[in-house]
Amino acid sequence: MSTTSSDLSDATAAAHERDAAHVMGTYARRAPVFVRGQGTVLFDADGDSWLDFLGGLAVTVLGHSHPAVAGAVREQVGAVQHTSNLFLTEPMLGLAERLARITGWDDARTFFANCGATANEAAIKLARRHGKAIADDKVRMVTLDRSFHGRTFATLEATGQPEKHAPFAPLLGYVDTVPFDDPEALTAAVTDQHCAVMLEVVQGEGGVRPLDPAVLSAARAACDAHDALLIVDEVQTGMGRLGEWFGFQTTDVVPDVITLAKALANGLPIGACVAHGAAADVFGPGDHATTFGGNPVTAAAANAVIDTIEGDGLLTTADVRSRRLTGALDGLAQRHDLVAGWRGRGLLLGVELTAPVARHVEQAAEEGGLIVNAVADDVVRMAPPLTVSNAEIATAITTLTQALDTALATHDA
Ligand SMILES: Cc1ncc(COP(=O)(O)O)c(C=O)c1O
The missing domain is CATH 3.90.1150.10 (Aspartate Aminotransferase, domain 1)
Incomplete structure (x- = not known):
């Protein structure tokens, strides 16, 4: 069935007409x-x-x-829906603590974003801030061919899919892309000018392609050798999808930063950039912000997700x-x-x-x-x-x- 199919019901056909009339045409809708x-x-x-x-x-x-998520959202939406980050709320604090526990990083600190792309934007800015504290030109990043990291301007370039870049070129020019299965190429690409390597343990949008463990090890070693951060994008692989809380936990490699979204609140819009070690202390007041980050309703939903995965x-x-x-x-x-x-x-x-x-x-x-x-x-x-x-x-x-x-x-x- 497609959206042009003649067997759509009248109500469904009307919905597609309304979509075409007043929603920007960025998506190929299904029926x-x-x-x-x-x-x-x-x-x-x-x-x-x-x-x-x-x-x-x-x-x-x-x-x-899911009743646990629906219940948590109902309760929180009736309590307080939004305060901004000028004020603390309990669901956000509880979520940051849960993320520290399930990453296994006692010193983890989280920046809350609104989706996968904005979680990755936070990670990219964090890496640049880390790099610039070492050298002014330490701002480049290495990502992998066919990776997907989002559609905002910075994450679009980190996404190793040139056909998505072309309509918006020129891009920022801060990314070097290497083949997804070539540890030597990755090792050679990372220099002192790089502040980070960003990759997915299993490339989701790139075709469900698991990374060769040798590539992950090469990325960790290259980051260590050049004082760069290893960012694992767990937007698609996180929250139990690979059978562990996070994809990196199915490997021998420990990243400095992970990013989360998608399943974190089971469908409510949320993103998270979680760092540990020195990377957790890179951002200071005013370095990054977003109005909705850590919103109590979405954080309550995420807490229910974590508690349910654990409890069940x-x-x-x-x-x-x-x-x-x-x-x-x-x-x-x-x-x-x-x-x-x-x-x-x-x-x-x-x-x-x-x-x-x-x-x-x-x-x-x-x-x-x-x-x-x-x-x-x-x-x-x-x-x-x-x-x-x-x-x-x-x-x-x-x-x-x-x-x-x-x-x-x-x-x-
Ligand atoms: C690995 C990965 N990173 C980032 C994103 C972007 O997430 P969002 O669409 O929430 O911005 C996606 C979306 O598919 C993804 O799979």
Whole structure:
């Protein structure tokens, strides 16, 4: 189904017309207009339901409308909704303390932002401030090819996807991009003029591509050798999605700074830049700010997310469900001509296709009631909630198989 499809209901078609009339055209919309969600399921106004294996782009880690999050938000929104950072609020303090605990960094300090890009903007400014305290020209950064760090002007350049740069060039010229799988190239790229290396442990938007541990080690060593900060962008990999709180905890490498957003408040807009060691003390009063940062309602939601993941043992569940899902994908790879295998970790998985028909699979899956997305021409991303059930995994695999059959039959695969 597409937004131009003739089988849209009148209400859905009208919603798309209103969107086209008065919302800027930055998104290629998909057809359904959702009015309700519960767990892994979304419902539209016509009463149709979808199994959501995308979670609002790897966000709703507890599923839709989780009662703990809904309850925390309801309570906080009725207490105090906003004070600005001129004043302290308890939810923000509690969240900063929780983040220190689950990172394992006793001395962690957090700057609260509003989304992934603004968490990364904070990290980029922090790294530059760190660099300039050493030398005035220590402001460059190294990032990896096909990385995704956001769409603001600084994070756009850090994003290693030149096709996204072109319409806005010239950019700031502060980033050196290296291949994502070449530790020697990374080592060679980092110099005394670099204040940071920024990378993802598993590149989400870049095609669900896990980083070679040798690249991570090379990044850590190069940062140590040149007094640069290692920033791990955990916007997509954080909050249990890979089976640990944070992606870096699935590796041997400890970054100086991590950035969070997406799942942190299960869908309420929030971002966080968490630093430890000397990096935690780089910013001083006036160096950085944002009106909504640490907002008590979003912070209360994030506290509920952390408490629920802990209380319900969802890191372990994520591992168990991941094994169930990847086992099923192994089976699919053996019996379906269109499936080469899978990649990723935990519940951030990419189904690798043998032909560039991922968009057709995405569309056919949606018509069958399953939401996934094509994250590359030949990769379909799955990012279900940590709360996904075995029965939902079985249904998703059945629908995906039918979608693969359709793609195989109707397109020149
Ligand atoms: C790894 C990573 N960093 C940053 C971002 C940007 O986050 P936001 O869209 O909240 O600005 C994303 C979004 O997909 C992401 O996956």
